[in-house]
Amino acid sequence: MIAVGGLRVLYSGNQPHKFTIGLANAGLGVLQSDWFANSADSLPVFSWLVKITYLYGQPWFFYGYQVIMLGIYLFSLTGIAKKLFDLDKNKFLLFTFVVILVVTHSPLWHGLDDVLYFGVAGQDMGFARFLPNAFSAILLLSIYFYLENKYTLSVLCIGVVGIVFSGYMIGAAAVTLGIMWNEVFNHRQYKRALLIGAGALVMVLPIVILNVRANAGATSTQIAEAVHILADIRIPQHTQVTMWWNIQAFIKLLIALAALVLVRKTELFPLFWISLGIAVVPSILLAFFPVNSIAIFHPWRVSVWLVPLGAIVLLGFGISKIQRWVDKFHVETQVLGGVMMTGLLLAVVVWGLDAQMEKIAYYEERAARPMMDFAAVTSVAGDVYLVPPRDGAIIDMRVYAGVPIFINWNSSPWNALDVLEWYERVLTADSFYEAEDDLACDLLTEMVSEYPLTHVVRSVVSPLSCEFTQKIYKDKVYLIYEIE
Numbered sequence: 001m002i003a004v005g006g007l008r009v010l011y012s013g014n015q016p017h018k019f020t021i022g023l024a025n026a027g028l029g030v031l032q033s034d035w036f037a038n039s040a041d042s043l044p045v046f047s048w049l050v051k052i053t054y055l056y057g058q059p060w061f062f063y064g065y066q067v068i069m070l071g072i073y074l075f076s077l078t079g080i081a082k083k084l085f086d087l088d089k090n091k092f093l094l095f096t097f098v099v100i101l102v103v104t105h106s107p108l109w110h111g112l113d114d115v116l117y118f119g120v121a122g123q124d125m126g127f128a129r130f131l132p133n134a135f136s137a138i139l140l141l142s143i144y145f146y147l148e149n150k151y152t153l154s155v156l157c158i159g160v161v162g163i164v165f166s167g168y169m170i171g172a173a174a175v176t177l178g179i180m181w182n183e184v185f186n187h188r189q190y191k192r193a194l195l196i197g198a199g200a201l202v203m204v205l206p207i208v209i210l211n212v213r214a215n216a217g218a219t220s221t222q223i224a225e226a227v228h229i230l231a232d233i234r235i236p237q238h239t240q241v242t243m244w245w246n247i248q249a250f251i252k253l254l255i256a257l258a259a260l261v262l263v264r265k266t267e268l269f270p271l272f273w274i275s276l277g278i279a280v281v282p283s284i285l286l287a288f289f290p291v292n293s294i295a296i297f298h299p300w301r302v303s304v305w306l307v308p309l310g311a312i313v314l315l316g317f318g319i320s321k322i323q324r325w326v327d328k329f330h331v332e333t334q335v336l337g338g339v340m341m342t343g344l345l346l347a348v349v350v351w352g353l354d355a356q357m358e359k360i361a362y363y364e365e366r367a368a369r370p371m372m373d374f375a376a377v378t379s380v381a382g383d384v385y386l387v388p389p390r391d392g393a394i395i396d397m398r399v400y401a402g403v404p405i406f407i408n409w410n411s412s413p414w415n416a417l418d419v420l421e422w423y424e425r426v427l428t429a430d431s432f433y434e435a436e437d438d439l440a441c442d443l444l445t446e447m448v449s450e451y452p453l454t455h456v457v458r459s460v461v462s463p464l465s466c467e468f469t470q471k472i473y474k475d476k477v478y479l480i481y482e483i484e
Contacts, residue, residue, distance in 0.1 A: 002067060004106045004352045008129040009363040010062055016396040017411040018043065018131055022050025029402015030381045036422075037404070040214060040415035045164050045207075046132045066130040069137045073125065076140035077101060077308065081316035083147045084266060090323055092338055097319050099341045101312065103348045107355070115251050116311040119303035120279075121244040122237050132165035139171060139305050146179055147267055154179065155196055159203025166207050171302040174278050176200045178271030186267075218416040224293075226416035229423045231292040234412050239295040241287040252307045253280070259310035262317050272310075275302045368393040371457065371478040376401035378472075385480075386447070387457040389429040394457070406453060433462075441466035448483060456481040 011019065024037035025047065031037055041047050053061050078098055081087055087094045105113050105127065118124040126134040142157030162172040176197055183193035215223050231239040238244070260272045282299040372394065375385065379401070386406045387394055395410040397403065407425035432443045444466060447453060458464050458479045463471075466481075473480035 002070060004102055004348050007063055007066060009360055010059055011396045011399045012363060013129055014131060015129055016399045018046065019050050020398050020411060022047035023054055023399050026051040026054035028054065028399070029376065030379050030383060031398060031402050031404060033382065033384070034398060034404035035407070036411050036413065039413040039418040042166065042414040043132055044210070062130045066134060069130070069134040070127065072141050073137035074101070076137065076144045077312045079144040080147060080309070081312050084263070084268070084313065085316040085320035087316060087319065090326060093319050093323055093326055095338055096341055097315060099345050100315060103345060106348050106352055108348060108351055115248055117308040119307055120249045120252055120300050121298065123298070123301050123304050125304055132167070133304065135161050135164045136168055136171065136304050139168065139175060140309065142175060143271065151192065151196060155199040158200045162204035163207055166211055167298070167301065169204060170278060170297060170299055171305060172200065172204065174275040174302050175271055178274045181270040181274065182267055214414065215416045222420060223416045226419035227292045227296050229419055230412065231296050238298055239292070240290065241283050245287065252303060255310040255314065256306050259313035262313050275306050279303050279306065366393060367477040370475050371473065371480065372397050372401045374473050374480065375403050379403045383454045384452050385455045385457055386429065386453050388433050389426050406451065437465065440464065454483055456483065
């Protein structure tokens with residue numbers, strides 16, 4: 001899985017957003033005074049994990065965590081398929097299932113991995129890098145444990161997912177409700193159903209309370225404005241059904257529906273139809289009657305585990321149907337087939353490793369690195385860098401250089417009051433970087449009077465000529481000015 005799909009370089013993608021608070025609390029550089037690092041933390045447990053890893057471990061531990069999550073993901077899907085279709089009766093077919101499962105996760109197939117294993121609305125399990133959404137693999141593990149009648153372990157897994165990433169609280173609730181439905185209506189185990197539901201609720205209750213109390217200091221008007229900013233401006237690709245509903249989403253729905261039919265006589269059926277209902281019904285309603293206060297909770301996020309689970313149900317069903325035919329083969333023929341499957345796996349692994357090396361080289365040679373290296377070695381406590389807020393090349397400046405920045409587009413908070421200030425800062429920074437010459441200097445003067453800015457990062461194509469700034473760094477792409 002690792003070699004086929006490839007792990008991304010640490011602090012790339014969305015990791016800067018999710019790691020900043022934890023690294024600041026751990027004492028990275030002079031990041032402790034960063035505004036975003038001091039905003040309300042929506043991921044306290046994940047931030048704690050980042051903190052203790054930085055303090056007592058090594059950076060490569062984050063790769064190790066992702067390897068563990070990928071292992072849990074592969075183990076869970078394979079275990080569920082074995083339980084449903086008795087695939088371990090024929091070792092060749094089981095091996096074929098695993099190879100196809102792994103190989104189809106490769107980007108080599110131009111989007112097939114997205115269709116089969118990613119959720120809708122740009123949601124996924126974070127296959128490429130360690131993020132809170134990687135813990136959704138543990139939700140699949142909870143389903144596997146339930147099918148194995150290991151109820152306590154199943155509940156513990158559900159609780160862990162909700163605790164680490166509250167964004168998956170709806171998905172965890174869907175799995176819990178599916179299990180409870182199964183226990184009540186199929187097994188008449190009322191006490192067990194109650195204990196399962198109560199156990200899961202008790203585990204996630206502190207995070208639920210944290211989320212409920214998060215906006216206690218904001219008015220209803222401020223909350224509505226913050227929700228509008230997030231849903232309509234910051235992440236419409238995740239919240240607006242009309243933006244993410246496309247042919248791929250339709251295929252994912254068909255996969256889930258086909259799997260629903262195939263598992264109709266199994267323990268998975270309640271989990272499937274409840275989760276599918278939670279995803280589909282709000283999607284249809286919100287497509288015609290948009291309500292940001294509902295859309296912001298992403299009820300369709302259950303597709304993150306529902307789609308890959310549906311895909312392996314179809315794969316397992318298909319392989320199980322050829323079992324009698326394969327059983328007629330001589331052992332030598334099955335061994336030859338195993339060799340061919342191994343060759344396919346190795347070929348995809350080699351391609352994946354080559355692609356991974358190219359991505360590492362690109363990241364190491366990126367144009368923003370020298371500028372951030374300079375900032376890392378020269379910054380002192382109290383420094384705050386004003387940077388282009390929408391420059392994707394430097395979204396990791398906080399965690400890479402360990403320096404506070406004024407604001408960027410990628411790292412948006414979740415508390416209503418913080419969201420309002422974040423957006424105000426973004427607009428202020430946008431105005432400065434869109435202005436020219438004297439107007440830019442006037443805007444910077446106003447910003448310095450209101451915010452504790454000490455440095456300004458500019459592109460070499462738009463230098464700054466303010467009397468109160470001094471150029472202290474220049475390369476082929478960026479300039480750094482010190483505010484005097």
